[in-house]
Amino acid sequence: KVLLVDDEEEFAEALAKRLELRDFRVTTAFSGKSALELIKKIDFDVIILDIMMPELSGNEALKEIKHIKPLTEIIMLTGEATVENAIESMKEGAFDFLMKPVETEVLTAKIKIAHKIKSEHENRIREAEIGNILERRGW
Secondary structure: OEEEEOOOHHHHHHHHHHHHOOOOOEEEEOOHHHHHHHHHHOOOOEEEEEOOOOOOOHHHHHHHHHHHOOOOEEEEEEOOOOHHHHHHHHHOOOOEEEEOOOOHHHHHHHHHHHHHHHHHHHHHHHHHHHHHHHHHOOO
């Protein structure tokens, strides 16, 4: 499940359609605030997050998302890249930082890698929890 967050609605809808054609389940949000409301209700695997948005910037939303759902992988997307933005995003836990317009094949490859990383983290946590349960039972 992918959440695509971008205040440019036409861009977001077009990108969502391109991803859906490649068998991704995509939900769109047009602001950082609406994205935060969605992630409280739905466990997304990967979030594609625009940096330049009014009210709540992508980097501000990134911090909040990582606080709420630390295992969710986030790909930052921007039309106005700066080294400072990229560094800040990566420090805050972004999986990757891509420039608009992004080639669909590049983005889908990044989504698949990010999803694999999230799944591996979740599996390690489950295995640790099972190990703890078995240990408590003396098995």
